[in-house]
Amino acid sequence: MSKITKTAISDCFIKLCTQKPVRKITVGEIIAECGISRQTFYNNFKDKYELINYKYSLDIEAACAMKKESGLLASAQLLYEKCLESEEYYRAIAEYDTQNGFPQCVYECSKKYYYDTIVKYYGKGSLTPSIKLEIEFSATGNQKIFLDWIKSGMNVEPQIMAKRILKCLPINLKALIRNATTWLNIE
Numbered sequence: 001m002s003k004i005t006k007t008a009i010s011d012c013f014i015k016l017c018t019q020k021p022v023r024k025i026t027v028g029e030i031i032a033e034c035g036i037s038r039q040t041f042y043n044n045f046k047d048k049y050e051l052i053n054y055k056y057s058l059d060i061e062a063a064c065a066m067k068k069e070s071g072l073l074a075s076a077q078l079l080y081e082k083c084l085e086s087e088e089y090y091r092a093i094a095e096y097d098t099q100n101g102f103p104q105c106v107y108e109c110s111k112k113y114y115y116d117t118i119v120k121y122y123g124k125g126s127l128t129p130s131i132k133l134e135i136e137f138s139a140t141g142n143q144k145i146f147l148d149w150i151k152s153g154m155n156v157e158p159q160i161m162a163k164r165i166l167k168c169l170p171i172n173l174k175a176l177i178r179n180a181t182t183w184l185n186i187e
Contacts, residue, residue: 006044009034010054014089022052022096049100052093056102059083060109072177073162080149080158087154094150106146111139114173121180134173141168 012034016025027048031041045051063079083090093102114135118126127135142165149161169177 005040006054007058009036009041009044010051010058013051014055014086017089017092022092047100049098052096052102053100053105055086055089056093056105056109064113073166076162076165077158080161083150084154084158090150090154094147103143103147107139107143110142111135114138114177117180118176122176126176131172131176134170138169138173141165 009030013025013030016029016033025048027038027041030048030051031038034041045054059079059082062082063075097103115127118131118135145161145165145168149156166174
Protein backbone atom coordinates (compact mmCIF):
# COMPACT_ATOMS: atom_id res chain seq x y z
CA MET A 1 0.00 0.00 0.00
CA SER A 2 2.32 2.72 -1.18
CA LYS A 3 1.25 6.32 -1.16
CA ILE A 4 2.43 6.57 -4.78
CA THR A 5 0.07 3.79 -5.88
CA LYS A 6 -2.83 5.20 -3.88
CA THR A 7 -2.26 8.66 -5.33
CA ALA A 8 -2.07 7.25 -8.87
CA ILE A 9 -5.38 5.43 -8.39
CA SER A 10 -6.89 8.58 -6.91
CA ASP A 11 -5.68 10.66 -9.87
CA CYS A 12 -7.35 8.22 -12.30
CA PHE A 13 -10.55 8.43 -10.28
CA ILE A 14 -10.43 12.23 -10.30
CA LYS A 15 -10.10 12.11 -14.10
CA LEU A 16 -13.13 9.82 -14.34
CA CYS A 17 -15.11 12.23 -12.16
CA THR A 18 -14.75 14.85 -14.87
CA GLN A 19 -16.29 12.47 -17.40
CA LYS A 20 -19.34 11.12 -15.57
CA PRO A 21 -21.24 11.32 -12.27
CA VAL A 22 -19.52 9.71 -9.29
CA ARG A 23 -22.38 7.31 -8.59
CA LYS A 24 -22.03 5.84 -12.07
CA ILE A 25 -18.29 5.15 -11.82
CA THR A 26 -17.54 1.52 -11.05
CA VAL A 27 -14.45 -0.11 -9.59
CA GLY A 28 -14.11 -1.87 -12.97
CA GLU A 29 -13.88 1.48 -14.73
CA ILE A 30 -11.37 2.75 -12.19
CA ILE A 31 -9.05 -0.23 -12.62
CA ALA A 32 -9.37 -0.05 -16.41
CA GLU A 33 -8.47 3.66 -16.38
CA CYS A 34 -5.49 2.98 -14.08
CA GLY A 35 -4.32 -0.16 -15.82
CA ILE A 36 -4.23 -2.10 -12.55
CA SER A 37 -5.77 -5.32 -11.30
CA ARG A 38 -8.83 -5.48 -9.09
CA GLN A 39 -6.57 -6.93 -6.36
CA THR A 40 -4.27 -3.90 -6.55
CA PHE A 41 -7.28 -1.63 -6.11
CA TYR A 42 -8.47 -3.56 -3.05
CA ASN A 43 -4.95 -3.76 -1.61
CA ASN A 44 -5.02 0.04 -1.50
CA PHE A 45 -8.66 0.91 -0.85
CA LYS A 46 -11.37 -0.89 1.04
CA ASP A 47 -13.99 0.37 -1.41
CA LYS A 48 -14.94 3.26 -3.69
CA TYR A 49 -15.95 5.37 -0.69
CA GLU A 50 -12.47 5.20 0.80
CA LEU A 51 -11.06 6.22 -2.58
CA ILE A 52 -13.49 9.14 -2.82
CA ASN A 53 -12.27 10.45 0.52
CA TYR A 54 -8.56 9.83 -0.10
CA LYS A 55 -7.83 13.18 -1.82
CA TYR A 56 -9.58 15.04 0.98
CA SER A 57 -7.49 13.13 3.53
CA LEU A 58 -4.32 14.24 1.70
CA ASP A 59 -5.54 17.84 1.69
CA ILE A 60 -6.35 17.60 5.42
CA GLU A 61 -2.91 16.13 6.07
CA ALA A 62 -1.24 19.06 4.29
CA ALA A 63 -3.40 21.58 6.16
CA CYS A 64 -2.66 19.97 9.54
CA ALA A 65 1.07 20.01 8.81
CA MET A 66 0.81 23.73 8.13
CA LYS A 67 -1.11 24.26 11.40
CA LYS A 68 2.01 23.35 13.35
CA GLU A 69 3.99 26.09 11.61
CA SER A 70 1.52 28.83 10.76
CA GLY A 71 -1.53 28.39 12.95
CA LEU A 72 -5.09 27.23 12.68
CA LEU A 73 -6.35 30.06 10.47
CA ALA A 74 -3.65 29.46 7.85
CA SER A 75 -4.30 25.73 8.05
CA ALA A 76 -8.05 26.13 7.49
CA GLN A 77 -7.38 28.56 4.65
CA LEU A 78 -5.00 26.07 2.99
CA LEU A 79 -7.67 23.37 3.11
CA TYR A 80 -10.13 25.65 1.31
CA GLU A 81 -7.45 26.61 -1.22
CA LYS A 82 -6.65 22.96 -1.95
CA CYS A 83 -10.32 22.25 -2.53
CA LEU A 84 -10.56 25.25 -4.82
CA GLU A 85 -7.61 23.90 -6.86
CA SER A 86 -9.64 20.71 -7.44
CA GLU A 87 -13.01 22.41 -7.68
CA GLU A 88 -14.51 20.09 -10.30
CA TYR A 89 -13.65 17.01 -8.27
CA TYR A 90 -14.94 18.39 -4.98
CA ARG A 91 -18.18 19.54 -6.59
CA ALA A 92 -18.67 16.02 -7.99
CA ILE A 93 -18.08 14.23 -4.69
CA ALA A 94 -20.03 16.73 -2.58
CA GLU A 95 -23.17 15.56 -4.34
CA TYR A 96 -22.42 11.91 -3.55
CA ASP A 97 -24.08 11.81 -0.15
CA THR A 98 -24.11 8.20 1.01
CA GLN A 99 -23.46 6.60 4.38
CA ASN A 100 -19.69 6.57 3.87
CA GLY A 101 -19.54 9.37 1.33
CA PHE A 102 -17.68 12.63 1.31
CA PRO A 103 -20.12 14.64 3.48
CA GLN A 104 -19.73 12.05 6.26
CA CYS A 105 -15.95 12.20 5.82
CA VAL A 106 -15.98 16.00 6.29
CA TYR A 107 -17.97 15.60 9.51
CA GLU A 108 -15.73 12.80 10.86
CA CYS A 109 -12.51 14.66 10.02
CA SER A 110 -13.73 17.83 11.76
CA LYS A 111 -14.79 15.89 14.82
CA LYS A 112 -11.52 13.94 14.93
CA TYR A 113 -9.48 17.13 14.67
CA TYR A 114 -11.20 18.67 17.72
CA TYR A 115 -11.04 15.47 19.77
CA ASP A 116 -7.39 14.80 18.93
CA THR A 117 -6.30 18.38 19.62
CA ILE A 118 -8.03 18.52 22.99
CA VAL A 119 -6.87 15.08 24.13
CA LYS A 120 -3.29 15.80 23.04
CA TYR A 121 -3.06 19.04 25.02
CA TYR A 122 -5.42 18.47 27.94
CA GLY A 123 -5.97 14.70 28.27
CA LYS A 124 -9.14 12.64 27.91
CA GLY A 125 -10.57 14.02 31.14
CA SER A 126 -11.10 17.38 29.44
CA LEU A 127 -13.69 15.85 27.09
CA THR A 128 -16.61 16.71 29.31
CA PRO A 129 -20.18 16.11 28.10
CA SER A 130 -20.55 19.81 27.30
CA ILE A 131 -17.28 19.89 25.29
CA LYS A 132 -18.33 16.74 23.43
CA LEU A 133 -21.62 18.45 22.57
CA GLU A 134 -19.76 21.53 21.32
CA ILE A 135 -17.52 19.28 19.20
CA GLU A 136 -20.55 17.56 17.66
CA PHE A 137 -22.15 20.96 17.02
CA SER A 138 -18.99 22.34 15.42
CA ALA A 139 -18.35 19.28 13.27
CA THR A 140 -21.92 19.43 11.97
CA GLY A 141 -21.60 23.16 11.31
CA ASN A 142 -18.22 22.74 9.59
CA GLN A 143 -19.70 20.06 7.36
CA LYS A 144 -22.69 22.22 6.39
CA ILE A 145 -20.68 25.41 5.77
CA PHE A 146 -17.98 23.57 3.81
CA LEU A 147 -20.40 21.59 1.63
CA ASP A 148 -22.59 24.64 0.98
CA TRP A 149 -19.47 26.52 -0.14
CA ILE A 150 -18.56 23.71 -2.55
CA LYS A 151 -22.09 23.28 -3.91
CA SER A 152 -22.60 27.02 -4.40
CA GLY A 153 -19.56 27.32 -6.66
CA MET A 154 -16.77 28.16 -4.20
CA ASN A 155 -17.21 31.88 -4.86
CA VAL A 156 -16.15 33.10 -1.41
CA GLU A 157 -12.39 33.46 -0.86
CA PRO A 158 -10.71 30.69 1.18
CA GLN A 159 -9.42 33.16 3.78
CA ILE A 160 -12.94 34.47 4.41
CA MET A 161 -14.30 30.91 4.67
CA ALA A 162 -11.56 29.93 7.13
CA LYS A 163 -12.38 32.94 9.31
CA ARG A 164 -16.10 32.12 9.20
CA ILE A 165 -15.54 28.56 10.34
CA LEU A 166 -13.31 29.61 13.24
CA LYS A 167 -15.64 32.41 14.33
CA CYS A 168 -18.48 29.89 14.58
CA LEU A 169 -16.75 27.77 17.22
CA PRO A 170 -18.69 27.61 20.50
CA ILE A 171 -17.02 29.62 23.26
CA ASN A 172 -15.68 26.76 25.44
CA LEU A 173 -14.37 24.78 22.49
CA LYS A 174 -12.82 27.93 21.03
CA ALA A 175 -10.98 28.57 24.30
CA LEU A 176 -9.56 25.04 24.41
CA ILE A 177 -8.51 25.08 20.75
CA ARG A 178 -7.08 28.61 21.03
CA ASN A 179 -4.90 27.62 23.96
CA ALA A 180 -3.81 24.34 22.33
CA THR A 181 -2.80 25.71 18.93
CA THR A 182 -1.14 28.67 17.36
CA TRP A 183 -4.07 30.96 16.77
CA LEU A 184 -3.91 33.91 14.45
CA ASN A 185 -6.17 36.88 15.02
CA ILE A 186 -9.53 36.13 13.43
CA GLU A 187 -11.65 38.63 15.31
